[in-house]
Amino acid sequence: MKTNTYQSWGRFFHYSHSVIQPAWIQDVVESLKNNRNQILLPYGLGRSYGDSCLNQDQTLMDMKSLNRFVSFNRETGHMRCEAGVTLGDILDLAIPHGWFLPVSPGTKYVTLGGAVANDVHGKNHHVRGTIGNHITAIKLLRTDGTIHDLTPEMPLFKATVAGLGLTGVMLEIELKLIKEMPWFDTENIKFGGLDEFFQISDESDLSHEYTVAWVDCVSTGKNLGRGIFMRGNHSKDPSLPHKSVKPKLMVPFNFPEAALSKPTIQVFNQLFYHKQISKSMVSTVHYDPFFYPLDKVHDWNKIYGKRGFFQYQFVIPSSEKNALREIFSRIARSGMSSFLAVLKKFGDVPSPGILSFPEPGYTLALDFANMGPKTDKLFQILDRIVDDAGGKLYPAKDSKMDPRQFKNYYPEFEDFKQWMDPNISSSFIRRVVKNG
Amino acid sequence: MAKNIIVIGATSAIALHACRYWAKENANFFLVARDDLKLSRVKEDLISFGATRVVLHKQDLLDQSAHPRIIEEASKCFDKVDHLLVAHGTLLDQSQVAGNVEMAMSEIHANYLSQVSLLILFSRVFVTQKEGNIGVISSVAGDRGRMSNFVYGSAKGGLSVFCEGLRNYLYHQGVSLTLIKPGMVATPMTQSLNIQSPLLAKPEVVGQEIAKGMSRHRKVIYTPFYWRTVMFIIRHIPSFLFDRLKL
Ligand SMILES: Cc1cc2nc3c(=O)[nH]c(=O)nc-3n(C[C@H](O)[C@H](O)[C@H](O)COP(=O)(O)OP(=O)(O)OC[C@H]3O[C@@H](n4cnc5c(N)ncnc54)[C@H](O)[C@@H]3O)c2cc1C
Ligand SMILES: NC(=O)c1ccc[n+]([C@@H]2O[C@H](COP(=O)([O-])OP(=O)(O)OC[C@H]3O[C@@H](n4cnc5c(N)ncnc54)[C@H](OP(=O)(O)O)[C@@H]3O)[C@@H](O)[C@H]2O)c1
Numbered sequence: 001m002k003t004n005t006y007q008s009w010g011r012f013f014h015y016s017h018s019v020i021q022p023a024w025i026q027d028v029v030e031s032l033k034n035n036r037n038q039i040l041l042p043y044g045l046g047r048s049y050g051d052s053c054l055n056q057d058q059t060l061m062d063m064k065s066l067n068r069f070v071s072f073n074r075e076t077g078h079m080r081c082e083a084g085v086t087l088g089d090i091l092d093l094a095i096p097h098g099w100f101l102p103v104s105p106g107t108k109y110v111t112l113g114g115a116v117a118n119d120v121h122g123k124n125h126h127v128r129g130t131i132g133n134h135i136t137a138i139k140l141l142r143t144d145g146t147i148h149d150l151t152p153e154m155p156l157f158k159a160t161v162a163g164l165g166l167t168g169v170m171l172e173i174e175l176k177l178i179k180e181m182p183w184f185d186t187e188n189i190k191f192g193g194l195d196e197f198f199q200i201s202d203e204s205d206l207s208h209e210y211t212v213a214w215v216d217c218v219s220t221g222k223n224l225g226r227g228i229f230m231r232g233n234h235s236k237d238p239s240l241p242h243k244s245v246k247p248k249l250m251v252p253f254n255f256p257e258a259a260l261s262k263p264t265i266q267v268f269n270q271l272f273y274h275k276q277i278s279k280s281m282v283s284t285v286h287y288d289p290f291f292y293p294l295d296k297v298h299d300w301n302k303i304y305g306k307r308g309f310f311q312y313q314f315v316i317p318s319s320e321k322n323a324l325r326e327i328f329s330r331i332a333r334s335g336m337s338s339f340l341a342v343l344k345k346f347g348d349v350p351s352p353g354i355l356s357f358p359e360p361g362y363t364l365a366l367d368f369a370n371m372g373p374k375t376d377k378l379f380q381i382l383d384r385i386v387d388d389a390g391g392k393l394y395p396a397k398d399s400k401m402d403p404r405q406f407k408n409y410y411p412e413f414e415d416f417k418q419w420m421d422p423n424i425s426s427s428f429i430r431r432v433v434k435n436g
Numbered sequence: 437m438a439k440n441i442i443v444i445g446a447t448s449a450i451a452l453h454a455c456r457y458w459a460k461e462n463a464n465f466f467l468v469a470r471d472d473l474k475l476s477r478v479k480e481d482l483i484s485f486g487a488t489r490v491v492l493h494k495q496d497l498l499d500q501s502a503h504p505r506i507i508e509e510a511s512k513c514f515d516k517v518d519h520l521l522v523a524h525g526t527l528l529d530q531s532q533v534a535g536n537v538e539m540a541m542s543e544i545h546a547n548y549l550s551q552v553s554l555l556i557l558f559s560r561v562f563v564t565q566k567e568g569n570i571g572v573i574s575s576v577a578g579d580r581g582r583m584s585n586f587v588y589g590s591a592k593g594g595l596s597v598f599c600e601g602l603r604n605y606l607y608h609q610g611v612s613l614t615l616i617k618p619g620m621v622a623t624p625m626t627q628s629l630n631i632q633s634p635l636l637a638k639p640e641v642v643g644q645e646i647a648k649g650m651s652r653h654r655k656v657i658y659t660p661f662y663w664r665t666v667m668f669i670i671r672h673i674p675s676f677l678f679d680r681l682k683l
Binding site for chain 1: 449
């Protein structure tokens with residue numbers, strides 16, 4: 001089927017694809033047999049922001065109907081699923097039995113296959129590392145029809161985790177859950193600037209499994225880098241119910257561009273900061289608002305209108321605090337305010353994938369409406385600061401990186417190349433690797 | 437006590453999600469479908485969700501002569517049946533079916549005749565036990581003939597009328613029948629239609645509504661619920677107007 005309805009979360013790229021929609025593993029095997037010449041890419045739920053889940057004018061294999069569970073050991077917490085099962089599905093099944101996801105990104109509407117292909121991280125990176133650290137087995141189908149049962153010590157496993165879908169189609173994935181409550185004892189602490197953030201972050205990483213900060217990107221001068229630090233631990237209160245929940249709101253159509261004008265964002269940032277009156281607020285919250293505040297509004301990406309938007313996420317070494325200051329002041333000065341700026345310090349748990357993004361240091365994720373050349377210019381400035389600081393960008397979020405940058409950020413690609421499936425490709429990899 | 441559940445067409449996406457609901461209550465299953473690879477995937481899924489025992493029976497349901505054996509095998513498994521869910525069906529391309537007698541007959545066989553045969557045979561089991569619930573998946577397409585799917589629709593319409601009558605008969609035997617009319621659902625059946633409609637529901641939602649409705653012995657379920665209103669309107673559009681539309 002030919003269609004142009006498959007997009008990524010940023011809605012910036014408008015590509016046409018041939019699409020295969022297998023409902024069963026046998027359909028995947030079958031369709032590879034029948035289409036030996038196509039260049040394909042597995043597609044999860046398109047929650048990647050840029051073009052790493054797109055394959056312009058080629059084939060996408062939509063994996064979301066492969067959403068059956070294979071086994072769930074309630075004693076050990078080992079769960080095996082087809083790759084299209086979502087993190088939300090996993091929580092729904094696991095929570096009533098006392099189990100929880102070891103790592104979760106900011107949305108539960110991602111497939112397990114997509115999460116592994118980007119080796120995603122969450123607010124507990126400093127304790128548990130990436131999702132790949134909790135994957136115990138992968139069943140991978142290569143386009144030559146061979147099936148590989150991968151375990152963590154195998155090189156093809158290390159290539160497939162964070163492999164951007166380029167090593168083959170993951171059919172089944174096994175992960176090890178953690179025995180924890182779905183409730184969190186949380187504390188939100190206001191900080192006035194980056195220095196205060198650095199201090200609270202270092203302290204909190206010792207006492208809290210989950211830490212992240214929201215930073216106001218609009219204010220300059222003495223308010224530069226102010227924000228709210230959020231930290232939490234799984235609650236130990238056994239009287240709380242083991243329950244999961246469902247979302248309500250929807251954004252059914254594209255917002256007019258004005259809705260996201262600078263004043264709106266300024267007001268939003270002000271409100272967010274001042275919503276919290278006291279210096280510190282303590283509460284016990286359910287996992288849904290704690291992990292997935294944005295999931296409350298379905299398709300919130302449509303508020304950026306038809307032109308789409310970008311996310312910019314980098315990591316720089318912890319010693320490069322000045323670079324971080326510079327980035328915040330550049331963004332504030334540019335007036336291209338970001339709706340959301342999420343700041344976190346990655347820990348030193350080694351990432352299992354050859355191309356995994358996380359490494360020790362500060363990671364910042366920012367949203368920018370697409371304002372054409374103006375946005376490009378700002379990104380060039382930010383890129384330079386990131387490059388000079390020895391940092392790198394996250395492919396899952398990227399729409400703009402060029403081949404020089406990719407080579408510089410991911411020298412491991414030279415090693416990775418040998419594991420790529422010759423009949424798999426993506427718009428991203430063609431963009432960042434010459435002859436990719 | 438764990439429920440005993442028989443599902444015909446158990447590899448259907450909608451049926452799977454209904455079954456997950458019962459699996460969470462540790463039900464036992466007897467599953468019938470024509471593809472054993474798919475059947476074993478469904479079995480693993482339901483066991484993951486908590487099913488106690490899952491027995492598989494491979495059978496192409498268009499082979500009517502094999503129907504009595506299904507009932508026999510199922511009866512060997514369970515001394516009492518709590519729910520029977522009849523879920524199988526096909527949706528062929530109407531533009532081809534309308535001009536092809538073979539295809540039209542096959543569509544009617546897969547969506548009406550095979551169900552009639554199975555329901556008559558299974559009714560005996562329920563009448564003997566004098567309790568239990570039968571769920572039959574028909575469709576909103578059976579509520580009024582439309583140019584886009586009237587061969588399929590007529591089979592579903594026949595099935596709905598058959599079920600209304602059977603429900604009336606079973607009522608006097610202590611047995612309930614739930615007639616299920618889904619609207620558009622995103623499953624393998626509708627995938628090639630590439631429907632981009634806000635009315636397109638998820639099989640998770642529909643499956644769960646079906647299991648809940650059957651557990652409560654509901655008589656007719658439109659699922660998702662808004663299809664009751666949509667179909668009320670469609671049924672009441674006067675013919676002189678209806679014929680001008682391209683529905
Ligand atoms: C609101 C929001 C918050 C987010 N927060 C975070 C965060 O905190 N941390 C983080 O790390 N990321 C975060 N992300 C990014 C997101 O977690 C990743 O982009 C994730 O990979 C998306 O999964 P998906 O199922 O949508 O896959 P897609 O985006 O569709 O695909 C992602 C990649 O996976 C590959 N793939 C998919 N299925 C398979 C398969 N079966 N076999 C092989 N390859 C496959 C694709 O080819 C592609 O390369 C966030 C995204 C959003 C929208
Ligand atoms: N999806 C919708 O929009 C929609 C709307 C209204 C009503 N319905 C009804 O809902 C029911 C379930 O359909 P679904 O949407 O879940 O689609 P589905 O996943 O395609 O399920 C249909 C199932 O019926 C099975 N089947 C068909 N013919 C068979 C045969 N001769 N012998 C054995 N099994 C057979 C199929 O098996 P194979 O996989 O082996 O072919 C398939 O598992 C059907 O009765 C359908 O008419 C669906």
